[in-house]
Amino acid sequence: MAKKEKALKVKRSRGERIFTVFNYTFLTAVILLCIYPVWYVAMASFSDSNMLTQHTGLLLLPKGFNLDAYTKVFKNPMILRGYLNTLFLLLVGVPINIIMTSLGAYFLSRKRVLFKKPIMIAIMFTMFFSGGMIPFYLNLKELHMTNTLWGLIIPFMINTYNLVIMKTAFESIPDSLIEAAQIDGASHWKILFSIVLPLSKAIIAVMVLYYGVSTWNSWFWASAILRERQLYPLQVILREILLQNDVTSMSAGAAATDAESIAMSIKYATIMVATIPILCVYPFVQKYFTKGTMVGAVKE
Incomplete structure (x- = not known):
């Protein structure tokens, strides 16, 4: 009977796990900061002009879809x-x-x-x-x-x-x-x-x-x-x-x-x-x- 090879799992230290979480969190935040301006412009371009001028803050969806x-x-x-x-x-x-x-x-x-x-x-x-x-x-x-x-x-x-x-x-x-x-x-x-x-x-x-x-x-x-x-x-x-x-x-x-x-x-x-x-x-x-x-x- 052939032996099944088990993948070796490397146990990471607590510091490595903390660094990984911080790294992914930081890079995700950077990605969102880079993507959001483009997303804002895209959503604003599809928004109703009057509703857009009255809106303040984040813009995640078009305000009154309009082409x-x-x-x-x-x-x-x-x-x-x-x-x-x-x-x-x-x-x-x-x-x-x-x-x-x-x-x-x-x-x-x-x-x-x-x-x-x-x-x-x-x-x-x-x-x-x-x-x-x-x-x-x-x-x-x-x-x-x-x-x-x-x-x-x-x-x-x-x-x-x-x-x-x-x-x-x-x-x-x-x-x-x-x-x-x-x-x-x-x-x-x-x-x-x-x-x-x-x-x-x-x-x-x-x-x-x-x-x-x-x-x-x-x-x-x-x-x-x-x-x-x-x-x-x-x-x-x-x-x-x-x-x-x-x-x-x-x-x-x-x-x-x-x-x-x-x-x-x-x-x-x-x-x-x-x-x-x-x-x-x-x-x-x-x-x-x-x-x-x-x-x-x-x-x-």
Whole structure:
């Protein structure tokens, strides 16, 4: 008769049990503190505007379920235009980011590269120092890249931090694979696209997330170099609505006494409209995120 193996239970001390309870309690409180602002905005966006202005304290459920704020937001033509411009920046800009960062990372990950160390030092220097905002803008102006969406793509093709992460990930690929491919006569292009990138799906997923979130949330340079409102990405439109109280196009027709309450509901709905799409992307890359970040961690 086969002996049944019994799992060994490690008896924890009283101090360890107290620490575990405290740890879980503390982390739960932190999670709730992070989630509640998002939950509040979501519930407020579905609330009746008049009831919302009269409410004080915590908001766990909508006050008078109402979709008028979302109806008004989606009737604003600038919201749709902002979405289209942001999608252009994502669908065109992020692939360019990934390709250019991959090329730079592959070059820097090879061991026998002439002047590799000085080049790496020059690249790292840009993480801490730059020419300044005004020279950067003047360069864009001389290159005729102001007032165009390409001015938000080409100058930001490579992020130095992301380049270093991807370089470190490429260095973790066994040299024997690269050497075997070179013996078989494979070129560097063949090695990069047939060996290195297929083995680096995790770090590529992380880079897509990093560049995608950065592109989605960026607004400063868009507001600085774009003069035509039709070119504004979504975050610039959101900034106008939240900071400049520009909700006149969405609250038109409302009574003067209701204008303030309607404007508040519209702001909450606009935040949700601008936030939900990027939140929906994360679950698809979550399984790669931890692995890719650890593989691409900067090592001594």
